[in-house]
Amino acid sequence: MKKFLLFACVLLTIACQSHAQKTIQGHKWETVDITFIAKGHIAKPFQVDLSATFQAPDGSQLTVPGFYNDNNTWVVRFNPNQEGTWTSVSTSSIKKLNGVTHIIEVSPAHADVHGGITVSKTDPQKLVYEDGSPYNLVANEVDWLFALDYGNPNLTKTKTLVEAISANGYNQIIMNVYAYDLDWTQSENIDPKWDFGSKKEIFPFLGDNENPDYSALNVEFFKHYDRVIDLLEDHGISAHIMIYVWNKMVNWPEANSEADNMYFDYVVKRYQAKSNVVWDISKEALRYGYDDPNYITERIDRLKALDAYKRLVTVHDFEYCEANPDKVDIISAQFWHSDIYSKMLNLKAEYPNKPIINLENGAYEACQYDIFLDSNYSDPISAIERNYQCAFAGTYTSYYWQGMAWNVVIYDPFADEVTVQPKFEYYKHFQAFLDKVNFEKLQPTNRYNSSGYCLANTEDGEFVYYMPKANSALAVKGLPKAEKLEIQWFNPLTGIYTEPYQVDFKSWLVVNPKFKGVDNVFIVKLINRKQ
Template identity: 40%
Template sequence: MKKNIILLLIGVFAISNAQVKKWDNPKSNVLITIPQWEVNDIVFHTKNRIQNPFDKNVFALVNANRDSQKVPLFFNGNNTWVLRYSSASEGIKNFTITGDLKELSGKKGTISILKNTKKDRHGGITTSKENPQHFFYQDGKHYSNLAFECDWLFALDYGQKELSKTNQLLETIRQNGFSQIVMNLYTYDVSWPKDPLLAQHPEHEYGGSEKMFPFLGSNSKPDFSSLNVAFFDHFDKVIASMHDKELVSHLMIYVWNKKVAWPEMNSPEDNRYYDYVIKHYQAFPNMIWDVSKEALHYGRATNEYISERIARTKKLDGYQRLISVHDYGFCRNHPDEVDFISTQNWRHTLYQHMIDARTDFPNKPIFNIEHGGYEEAPYKVFPGAYTNAESCLRRNYMCFFAGAYSTYYWQGTSWNAIIHNPFEQAEGVYKPRFDYFSHMRKLYDTFNIENFKPSPNNNGSGYNLSNEKEGIIMLFMPKENFTIMFDGLINKDFSSANATQQWFNTYTGEFSEERKYEKIKDNFWPWQPWRGEADTILIIRNLKSKKK
């Protein structure tokens, strides 16, 4: 019996490659054991060369009790086909391969899913019917989406064996409280003028490179007849590293204004590319789909095309990851096609526009992907509307206090210029204020943010976010705001007799001591630390409802 077990294990071995484990050509009587929400590649080989392999439709029908799932395999070059698999549920899963390849059709396997033991891993991102304007993990924990834009992340370390720069930047992003990266799968170069100073630092320039392209050839001389497996192999490592660090990929599959040579829309080449992306990355629990950055700008795509891409995704994605489109007009006119509302709003009246969006779509999370705040960097990459670090921070809080989610941009990482180690630059070189967002994360982690709702009628001259269930109010006060002029921030249905007050400094992350709540007298707070020094948040706790 021991001999038989040894023979069974000869045909299969698990190896770690950038956190994606691989099971090579497993026999049907081998039990593949993987933890919940871990991504594994089950690799199959064909003896004969297949014509047009990227166009073949091969699926694994995965069954467990009465549940079934249809997961596509993808071609990975050299006569290999990959079943990339992860599971949100524990237990025994049996799969059978079916589809266009006779050589693989009928192959079977068994997968045992063990309970997740990674403390900070909670599964894929989803929504809730009970609390529809917030994101949640599959295990029910609230997902506090604080995003970081990095369009050219795929380009760091391209062609290198190790992801040293990528991992350093990702770890810096993670340590400063961000939970998501808004990113392009591929982009070529910016269309606006570049800062001459950037030319003196080629180590930070990633735009215009001809060595990276998802198709054959290059962006300047594209060959759309097939796909570049090496490009996707590298991107696999990037997404796997993000998954290991529990960073979500908000993946924009297209971008129209970055000089990319795309195949004609709806052509076989276009469909091949799009389908391959969905097949390749759907098993990653840290994946959120976005059809295109600024989808209906620049005169390329149409509403019908975007709708077809969404329907195409949902048909092919066996995991039903969340999907949206970086275009508020499309989301507004097609709310039933997207899982959350994406918006881009630079207006000075940002808070009110986010309130309006939340009111108009009470059953969808609101995500402002771009609010015009692009913090300054050593190079002027794309200034946008706001570059001061504190102004950019405030615009994120304006979204936060409107009950929406937001994205941070730094000009040193968001586009073609990437400074992967900003805090190791020479003295005198501008360093970004990522720490401001680690403080925002502290606020997220201290309170059950999913239970708070904006209360514009009780704003005063600040922004009111109230949790009636737990009796807590948070009031954001810009540093220029001396007082709120009236004591109307507490809803008349609540008693403040036993309430306490505390202040939070958004610049330093400090909480003041907690004291008994004192009402405003003569338009002044009896006690307000950091007045005029920083944007602060007043936190009032222990409010009691007067309702019986």
């Protein structure tokens, strides 16, 4: 893949210099960097206008903006969504870069490549990949992921963490473009190798966070960020990119200033072609007095005008999403309530045409240090239970481990020196469960259960029940008529499934928990359904 991208860049650099039309090879839904090089002094390279208009095999067109990549070099990132022959022509305020043409022959997608994340055409509250395959979102927040290996192109620490995350079922990382540090109290005995806050050498502009130079962006910062995004893509993980954050001590330029717009536009131009990107305008968007709803709305409009690939966009602030649901593609909530199932179920009913994610459900699983004392649920079992409750309400959810969510990133979470290790395995079981039961086909209902929670796929005659450990029994009731029911039990903490067994069924069946002392899940299938 990397060899192909380099080959493409070499060919297209020649094309830019000679205006000769060149042909390169590509694959559906995989990014190609097309490089343009100019000679001479360019006074404001970040303000140079450059784009390329691509014509697809079916005749449709796509105009993609380019971005400055240092050393008088600009890049247009192209991600084809059709097989066949594409042609393109560049438009630029630099004469030598104007009118460059090329051909890209696009082969079918590789088997493990499914395109970008989008909203299902059959159920607007579910997410799918472009090829229609389900995307059962299980997110993990790592705000400082960008900082782990700054200056190290091998990404040694980042790979260790991402491989652990990927191996345990997470398919999205919620992350900042940039954050500086925290202003709340943490343990004083934190090993410095895990602390990535206040790193002066890391900054998206020239200068540093304490003495910023907003006249230009730090391209090396973004080249490093490219490598991180590519690593996630290689592991099948989407990047939920929060473009701003207001409570991480960042010395941002003034809102709507030239520097602010330069930064925002650059992020959108540089990462829109990546299939694994989901946009988030800002973490804590309307808090801390930095901006107002009008600014967030303007940023969304600005993003949508720039993003040729129409990646999904949300805002990490329920207050904004609630007031402006038509502006976002995904409703984001931060619900910590004890009755989280009911709250998420009500939210699903309130926004029937939007996917919903609880980005912070109040559970911040503890690590060996005191990182976030406001956590309402630090126990790992409480955390996974809240994730299941969100899922049984038909919504998506996320996970926080205090040992990696913020400035402290224990990038080797299962090393012997880590005395309180995260329960990632719970989420491996969670993701496998969502896949097994075809979560994308299920809808929450209280029609078929006396208590607990139920997800139903009435078309295929499949029903999934969640029985809290407080239950001594649960009644299955009101199902469509069938000769028998097939029942299979699942332990969410161990991932163990029992062998399925069949029982006679008329209209009411009382079941008792299979696994003692834990929440139980069981799957019911209709056998010999009656008309």
